[in-house]
Amino acid sequence: MSRDVQFSDADFSRIRQLIYRRAGIVLAEHKIEMVYGRLARRLRQLGLASFRDYIDRLELNPGSPEWETFTNSLTTNLTSFFRENHHFPLLGEHVASRSGRVRIWCTAASTGEEPYSIAMTLMETLGSRAEPEVLATDIDTDALFKAEQGIYPMVDVGKLSETRIKRFFLKGAGDHSGFARIRPELAARVVFQPLNLIADNWAVQGQFDAxxxxNVMIYFDKATQVRILERFVPFLKPGGLLFAGHSESFSYISDCFKLRGQTVYTVADKS
Known part of the structure; x- marks a missing residue:
């Protein structure tokens, strides 16, 4: 592959170390072309001819806002509404039996499809009078900005039932034709905030029903996975659920959680 920006194996190795320290993300060796493709555009914008110069700038300025751009560029945001659909009926059954205000934490909000799907499920289950809260966090601030806008192509929204589209979306017209916006009453149920799961402190308060x-842990090594799972425990209300991705198995990572159903976990009783 021809490259107009200088990029060596040593540069890739340094980037792998930087993103691991910054976000806990483990970049496999075969991701070299992905890294080049995502970061080369940024280097061109900055007028830099080599990755070495860019990496040097980052390391010399640990407080630079460029770190946010660097991290956002290397974060994967593959998502869709009601992805891994079997989880949402389980969530509905779970919250229907809970007392008090229902709170759910979505730790990898990406561009918003997952937390909005959670909020839809809560409103469908609990009724319009209920005021559930979905805390939606992500390390990628660009993705969070898109999520807060709540605007999606109709080609994605159209995969939902007509009932859900009418209840939860406003279809665009004129210049906005082909897009739909999340209705205000649904958007009000979701609170977005940036959060790095490997940070020493999480700006999260209270406990959650789920x-x-x-599809987050797959980017971390086992030590990081164990640490994050242990930190989740005090944030769950008694009987709370932890939902994992289809390719993730927490039972083999930590004894903090026990499997309850298909990629759904509860806190393990160690008494």
């Missing part, structure tokens, strides 16, 4: 941590 935590969604789906």
């Amino acid at each position: 935590i969604f941590c789906r």
Whole structure:
């Protein structure tokens, strides 16, 4: 592959170390072309001719806002409404039996499809009078910005039932034709905030009826996975659920959680 920006194996190795320290993400060796493709555009914008210069700038300025751009560029945001659909009826059954205000934490909100799907499920289950809260966090601030806008192509929204589209979306017209916006009453149920799961402190308060941590752990090594799972425990209300991605198995990672159903976990009783 021809490259107009200088990029060596040593540069790739340094980037792998930087993103691991910054976000806990483990980049496999075969991701080299992905890294080049995502970051080369940024280097061109900055007028830099080599990755070495860019990496040097980052390391010399640990407080630079460029770190946010660097991290956002290397974060994967593959998502869709009601992805891994079997989880949502289980969530509905779970919250229907809970008392008090229902709170759910979506730890990898990406561009918003997952937390909005959670909020839809809560409103469908609990009724319009209920005021559930979905805390939606992600390390990628660009993705969170898109999520807060709540605007999606109709080609994606159209995969939902007509009942859900009418209840939860406003179809665009004129210049906005082909897009739909999340209705205000649904958007009000979701609170977005940036959060790095490997940070020493999480700006999260209270406990949750369920935590969604789906298709996130696959980017971390085992030590990081164990640490995050242990930290989730005090954030779950008694009987709370932890939802994992289809390719993730927490039972083999930590004894903090026990399997309850298909990629759904509860806190293990160690007494």
